[in-house]
Amino acid sequence: MTRFSRRDLMKAGAFALAAPAVLRAHDALATSGSLNVYAWGDYFDKNTLLADFTNATGVKVNLSTYGSNEECENKLRAAGGKGFDIIFPSVDTGPNYYKDNLLQPIDEAKFKSSLIIPSIYRNSLKLGAAYRGKRYLVPFDWGTEGITWDSTKFPGKKSGEISYGDMWLADHPKQTAIRQKSVFNGVALYLDATGELKSDRGMDLYKSEADSRRVFEGVLKYILAHKGNIGAYWNNATEATAAFTDAGCTIGQTWDTTGILLHRNTDKKWSYGMPKEGGLAWTDTLGIPAGAENVDQAYAFANFIYQPEVGARFANTTGYNSCAAGAQQFLSEEARAAFDAAYPAGTIDNLFWWPMQTDFYAKLRGEYVEKLTNS
Numbered sequence: 001m002t003r004f005s006r007r008d009l010m011k012a013g014a015f016a017l018a019a020p021a022v023l024r025a026h027d028a029l030a031t032s033g034s035l036n037v038y039a040w041g042d043y044f045d046k047n048t049l050l051a052d053f054t055n056a057t058g059v060k061v062n063l064s065t066y067g068s069n070e071e072c073e074n075k076l077r078a079a080g081g082k083g084f085d086i087i088f089p090s091v092d093t094g095p096n097y098y099k100d101n102l103l104q105p106i107d108e109a110k111f112k113s114s115l116i117i118p119s120i121y122r123n124s125l126k127l128g129a130a131y132r133g134k135r136y137l138v139p140f141d142w143g144t145e146g147i148t149w150d151s152t153k154f155p156g157k158k159s160g161e162i163s164y165g166d167m168w169l170a171d172h173p174k175q176t177a178i179r180q181k182s183v184f185n186g187v188a189l190y191l192d193a194t195g196e197l198k199s200d201r202g203m204d205l206y207k208s209e210a211d212s213r214r215v216f217e218g219v220l221k222y223i224l225a226h227k228g229n230i231g232a233y234w235n236n237a238t239e240a241t242a243a244f245t246d247a248g249c250t251i252g253q254t255w256d257t258t259g260i261l262l263h264r265n266t267d268k269k270w271s272y273g274m275p276k277e278g279g280l281a282w283t284d285t286l287g288i289p290a291g292a293e294n295v296d297q298a299y300a301f302a303n304f305i306y307q308p309e310v311g312a313r314f315a316n317t318t319g320y321n322s323c324a325a326g327a328q329q330f331l332s333e334e335a336r337a338a339f340d341a342a343y344p345a346g347t348i349d350n351l352f353w354w355p356m357q358t359d360f361y362a363k364l365r366g367e368y369v370e371k372l373t374n375s
Contacts, residue, residue: 034059035298037301038075043318059301115308117323118325140286144342147251175229176230176251177233264338308325308329
């Protein structure tokens with residue numbers, strides 16, 4: 001898969017936001033009514049993007065939020081694909097929606113695909129955005145799960161040099177923060193790199209049920225042997241931040257926004273970066289549920305949030321990386337600095353992009369997450 005870097009596209013330019021021209025003449029149907037948005041909890045809490053869309057179109061936005069892919073899937077499944085007009089699932093979870101016909105295909109006559117970075121738009125098809133030859137998901141933002149650490153406790157560590165193994169050092173008891181369902185992949189990358197448990201950089205987790213179980217079992221054995229290091233578990237952005245601010249953790253496998261925002265808003269001692277074994281990379285997408293009632297408004301909203309100025313505002317406030325083409329021209333200096341610190345040369349090429357989930361992988365992950373949690 002072609003790798004991409006915002007650094008490759010960056011050009012000098014101060015952040016400025018002009019009032020966007022959202023709708024064309026034939027978008028008139030989307031200039032009234034309402035829109036039901038179901039989004040990750042930290043997407044729209046610190047910016048005015050929803051209010052700006054309403055001001056530009058007259059469409060009232062009703063926002064509901066979730067903290068995990070499973071929560072989004074389960075709620076939409078329980079409602080038979082109804083209740084929301086826009087959702088933001090991670091691309092690798094696409095198969096979970098397709099098997100129950102929970103999404104409708106993207107009408108590329110209504111959606112301005114030219115607004116998205118072309119390589120990201122193309123490559124998403126390989127990661128779960130399409131089903132039976134039709135696109136159902138559109139890349140919205142991307143980010144990573146790497147390592148957040150206290151630079152006073154781990155002096156000299158840098159992105160690209162720190163290791164997943166640093167989370168399990170014997171002299172740092174009860175100081176590691178982990179998310180149970182993704183720590184298995186991080187440890188798998190580490191053990192593969194050291195030769196202790198070969199897994200083709202974690203891809204054996206998706207190869208077959210037998211291979212997957214072998215790797216899950218070996219990783220669980222390693223984590224339990226170092227369980228004294230675990231200081232907190234987290235499942236959403238709020239819990240991840242609290243692991244460091246309240247639970248006393250000094251290092252952990254976290255989403256990018258955790259470390260970036262801790263550094264920006266709490267204390268400059270906090271750092272975030274890519275482990276030398278490779279960070280875990282994800283792409284969140286925009287999808288329209290099968291039972292959406294406000295489809296014209298949904299496409300108007302999509303065409304609004306992918307404008308470069310709007311994409312940059314989203315990136316500046318959340319710490320996530322926008323998939324909107326040209327957004328890099330409007331990034332704040334603070335956002336650019338955070339990106340450069342997290343992704344020095346070579347680290348993006350070494351990312352592990354979450355593959356499409358298989359039924360056996362999802363089943364085994366749930367089984368081993370339960371074993372870890374209850375151990």
